[in-house]
Amino acid sequence: MSGGEHFGGEYDGDGFDDEFESFETAASLSLSARAMAARPTPYLDGLNPPQREAVETLDGPVLVLAGAGTGKTRALTARIAHILSLGRARPWEILAVTFTNKAAREMKHRVADILNQPTDGMPWLGTFHALCAKMLRRHAELVELKSNFTILDTDDQLRLIKQILQAEGIDEKRWPPRLMASLIDGWKNRGWRPEQLPAAEHAAFNRRGGEVYAIYQARLRTLNACDFGDLLMHMITIFQKHEDVLEGWRRRFRYILVDEYQDTNVSQYLWLRLLAGGAKNICCVGDDDQSIYGWRGAEVGNILRFEKDFPGAKVIRLEQNYRSTPHILAAASGVIHANESRLGKTLWTEANGGEKVRLIGHWDGDEEARWIGEEIEAFHTGTRGHDRLSLDDVAILVRAGFQMRAFEDRFLTIGMPYRVIGGPRFYERREIRDAMAYFRLAVSPDDGLAFERIVNVPKRGLGDKAQQQIQLAARDASVTLIEGAKLVLEAGTLAARARNALRELLDGIGRWHGQVLAGASHTELAEVMLDESGYTEMWKADPSPDSPGRLENLKELVKAVGEFENLQGFLEHVSLVMDNETEDGGEKVSIMTLHAAKGLEFPAVFLPGWEDGLFPSQRSMDESGLKGLEEERRLAYVGLTRAREHLTVSFAANRQMYGRWQNALPSRFIDELPEAHVEVLTPPGLYGHGGARAGAPTDIPGVMKGSQLEDRAARADAYNSPGWRRMQARTASRPMSQPRESANLVIDAEAIPAFELGTRVFHQKFGYGAVTEIEGDKLGIEFEKAGFKRVVAKFVAAADDVPF
DNA sequence: GAGACCTTGCAGTGT
DNA sequence: GCAAGGTCTC
Numbered sequence A: 001m002s003g004g005e006h007f008g009g010e011y012d013g014d015g016f017d018d019e020f021e022s023f024e025t026a027a028s029l030s031l032s033a034r035a036m037a038a039r040p041t042p043y044l045d046g047l048n049p050p051q052r053e054a055v056e057t058l059d060g061p062v063l064v065l066a067g068a069g070t071g072k073t074r075a076l077t078a079r080i081a082h083i084l085s086l087g088r089a090r091p092w093e094i095l096a097v098t099f100t101n102k103a104a105r106e107m108k109h110r111v112a113d114i115l116n117q118p119t120d121g122m123p124w125l126g127t128f129h130a131l132c133a134k135m136l137r138r139h140a141e142l143v144e145l146k147s148n149f150t151i152l153d154t155d156d157q158l159r160l161i162k163q164i165l166q167a168e169g170i171d172e173k174r175w176p177p178r179l180m181a182s183l184i185d186g187w188k189n190r191g192w193r194p195e196q197l198p199a200a201e202h203a204a205f206n207r208r209g210g211e212v213y214a215i216y217q218a219r220l221r222t223l224n225a226c227d228f229g230d231l232l233m234h235m236i237t238i239f240q241k242h243e244d245v246l247e248g249w250r251r252r253f254r255y256i257l258v259d260e261y262q263d264t265n266v267s268q269y270l271w272l273r274l275l276a277g278g279a280k281n282i283c284c285v286g287d288d289d290q291s292i293y294g295w296r297g298a299e300v301g302n303i304l305r306f307e308k309d310f311p312g313a314k315v316i317r318l319e320q321n322y323r324s325t326p327h328i329l330a331a332a333s334g335v336i337h338a339n340e341s342r343l344g345k346t347l348w349t350e351a352n353g354g355e356k357v358r359l360i361g362h363w364d365g366d367e368e369a370r371w372i373g374e375e376i377e378a379f380h381t382g383t384r385g386h387d388r389l390s391l392d393d394v395a396i397l398v399r400a401g402f403q404m405r406a407f408e409d410r411f412l413t414i415g416m417p418y419r420v421i422g423g424p425r426f427y428e429r430r431e432i433r434d435a436m437a438y439f440r441l442a443v444s445p446d447d448g449l450a451f452e453r454i455v456n457v458p459k460r461g462l463g464d465k466a467q468q469q470i471q472l473a474a475r476d477a478s479v480t481l482i483e484g485a486k487l488v489l490e491a492g493t494l495a496a497r498a499r500n501a502l503r504e505l506l507d508g509i510g511r512w513h514g515q516v517l518a519g520a521s522h523t524e525l526a527e528v529m530l531d532e533s534g535y536t537e538m539w540k541a542d543p544s545p546d547s548p549g550r551l552e553n554l555k556e557l558v559k560a561v562g563e564f565e566n567l568q569g570f571l572e573h574v575s576l577v578m579d580n581e582t583e584d585g586g587e588k589v590s591i592m593t594l595h596a597a598k599g600l601e602f603p604a605v606f607l608p609g610w611e612d613g614l615f616p617s618q619r620s621m622d623e624s625g626l627k628g629l630e631e632e633r634r635l636a637y638v639g640l641t642r643a644r645e646h647l648t649v650s651f652a653a654n655r656q657m658y659g660r661w662q663n664a665l666p667s668r669f670i671d672e673l674p675e676a677h678v679e680v681l682t683p684p685g686l687y688g689h690g691g692a693r694a695g696a697p698t699d700i701p702g703v704m705k706g707s708q709l710e711d712r713a714a715r716a717d718a719y720n721s722p723g724w725r726r727m728q729a730r731t732a733s734r735p736m737s738q739p740r741e742s743a744n745l746v747i748d749a750e751a752i753p754a755f756e757l758g759t760r761v762f763h764q765k766f767g768y769g770a771v772t773e774i775e776g777d778k779l780g781i782e783f784e785k786a787g788f789k790r791v792v793a794k795f796v797a798a799a800d801d802v803p804f
Numbered sequence B: 001g002a003g004a005c006c007t008t009g010c011a012g013t014g015t
Numbered sequence C: 001g002c003a004a005g006g007t008c009t010c
Helices: A026-038 A049-056 A072-085 A101-115 A128-143 A154-167 A177-189 A199-207 A209-223 A228-241 A243-252 A266-276 A300-304 A326-336 A365-381 A401-414 A430-443 A448-454 A464-477 A481-491 A496-517 A522-532 A535-540 A547-561 A567-576 A618-640 A708-717 A722-733 A740-745
Strands: A062-066 A094-098 A125-127 A255-258 A282-286 A314-318 A357-364 A394-398 A418-420 A589-593 A602-607 A643-657 A660-663 A678-681 A760-763 A767-775 A778-783 A787-792 A796-798
Touching: A049 A072, A049 A314, A062 A072, A072 A094, A072 A101, A072 A255, A072 A282, A094 A101, A094 A128, A101 A125, A125 A128, A128 A228, A128 A243, A128 A266, A128 A567, A154 A177, A154 A209, A154 A448, A177 A199, A177 A209, A177 A228, A177 A266, A199 A209, A228 A243, A228 A266, A243 A266, A255 A266, A326 A357, A326 A618, A326 A643, A357 A365, A365 A394, A365 A401, A365 A602, A365 A643, A394 A401, A401 A418, A401 A589, A430 A448, A430 A496, A430 A522, A430 A535, A430 A547, A430 A567, A448 A481, A464 A481, A481 A496, A496 A522, A522 A535, A522 A547, A522 A567, A535 A547, A547 A567, A602 A618, A618 A643
Parallel strands: A062 A282, A062 A314, A094 A125, A094 A255, A255 A282, A357 A643, A357 A678, A394 A589, A394 A602, A418 A589, A602 A643
Antiparallel strands: A643 A660, A760 A767, A760 A796, A767 A778, A778 A787
8 A cells, every 4th residue: 555545535624734734745634634534533642743753654664763751652652543543554464563572562552542442453563572473373384393383481492402412422511501592592683594604603612503503403393392583583484485475474564663673683674674575664663772682682783774774764753852851861861972883862851850860879789778778768758858759650770680689688678569570580480380391291292391391390200310211212213202201111111110100190191181182171271280290299298488489379370371262372472471460559669670671761760780890791891892881881871761750870889799799989881970960969877977968069178088988988979079080080091891800900099098917907898807918909808707808998997097 | 219418600681 | 699500328
């Protein structure tokens, strides 16, 4: 459908006169007008001109560069509504792709709301993976799969690779299965089938990486299984090899919409391009400044290259921010400006006022958690001089999962309700995976990986020896594991107890499978399986403190099964939708990673752990250098722009990692926060400032020569102090890739008092001790209580200086 | 074959 | 500090 040939209606002038002036063609004008006459178009109300353009430019490729908080989702959903209400396409003729299930759900709801129609109307709105799975089920035979293929989770994938490495005699110590898994993932992300693998990629695994990859793919085929990467890769293969299939899908989708385009990897890009077929009506929305999935194979290049890929593309910029206060916006801009490779957008807002971004340094991670807990209380009770905030309005965004613990511990102590988003996931828990393996066997008894998982869970006396026999029998006869198990049974080589146990298990699987075929109630069956297999019993008998929780989870699982038509539908759902949004009422503070926070917003946001090495992550910089650092910076930008009104950045001098205390400098990103938009706070209690917050950054002339405790205070609030400035100068001149150790050694001579061997010192955390070792700014100290530790000199005070 | 105990590596982000 | 894997013992 091109242009507006069958939209000849005339604009009948119902009060939209002025707004239509910017429209490009008479055709689009009249079609909009006609639609509005036919139906109200509330979705257009309140859109700003670029948003409106994004909604109404329906013909040809469109790239919407949407900065944070500029109403991207709104424009996208309005666009869908517009297409539908103009009758340009029917709901099943629109392909709308998101990255997360959450985003897909939300879009479904919003479109449904706008159109007042049920949500199931758009079958092709979903994540890349879910959509590909759906397509692949229809064409499975073209890649030698059956349409009921299983989708493997990372656990299964890893076990499979392990088996292959063992069979191939590759040393698991030197070449860890996880490495192989991530290599294969990477290859699939780039759309390389084993035979397409570039020569340079073969280097790993004693130059056998490609070989292992090929074996792995062959194994998946025999198992009738797919991993995540396969879903896309198989579809690309099918599109490339079967033009008729591709043609069919191209004809079907009149409009393609892609959310978060900056996060697409090569294979997703290929898939889209194949479907779009050149200059189709494809609309991609994204923000190069929010590209944070490079490690997962995302190519910012895709968005940067859009106009080349889709000639004649219209680029629309959404730059008006509706979310954050000017201070927050300025802080975020300040940080992201330090990045070099950007398309460049300038966010602006009509809002004014608001408080500055608050910055605070703490002694250690526990104190940081405690302070944030108190601040949240203050927000919650309204004692901070603002309107009271609901706990739902508050989020703590961390760089890495392990940071969450300090907050959870603290919040449990003070009884503050919280929710962890994207934490250890329901469907990844052991008991859930075990139970799922039983379900999988009932649906398809051929599922060897599932069989392996539960053959001795609960314990049936079928240990390594017995399992080896089964594997061997299966391999010799080239049959599935379960057939192999039957052969072993017939051979009678197992001990009586094991034999009986195995027979019982096999009978069970056969019986359950029969019930699935007979169409028995799947909720009941789920329960029966867990019962008859002894699985529930196993946890009931388990004395460990977490077994009641596991039993509870199993109940949840059975309940979840009930929400689907059959077991198979349930399994499909679980393998693609790993998140579980079970929400029990009551306000809660949200704790999540920065990655998980993308697309969300909160009135109050805390960003703890801004320390060099943690954020930006040392590993990211080591692995990807400047590119890695820039991605970390975009992550900082994502974090900062989640906040609507209140934003607090914090760092700690000491933090427990891997069970040991480590110290760090404030993040270099802190240096990039523009001073004029930041208020520096002094942590309460610690330094004899009586807990008062420094209203303005203070210049404390004598501080560097004073006691070390004061020096610490200065570090926390001397954002504008000479020490701070010196540190800024240092970080600016420090080469990106310089290892942290050397960065640490560059330190103000002035700030370190000369300790001598034997000096009695005091350390906030470890107490009193004597210096036994001096190496640059690091001291080895034999503490009276804590034993020997190496610490940075500036965190230690000569014992005489200690005022308490 | 199963459980206790010890060692090791780890935790950077997720469909 | 913790979980997974390896080793030792019953």
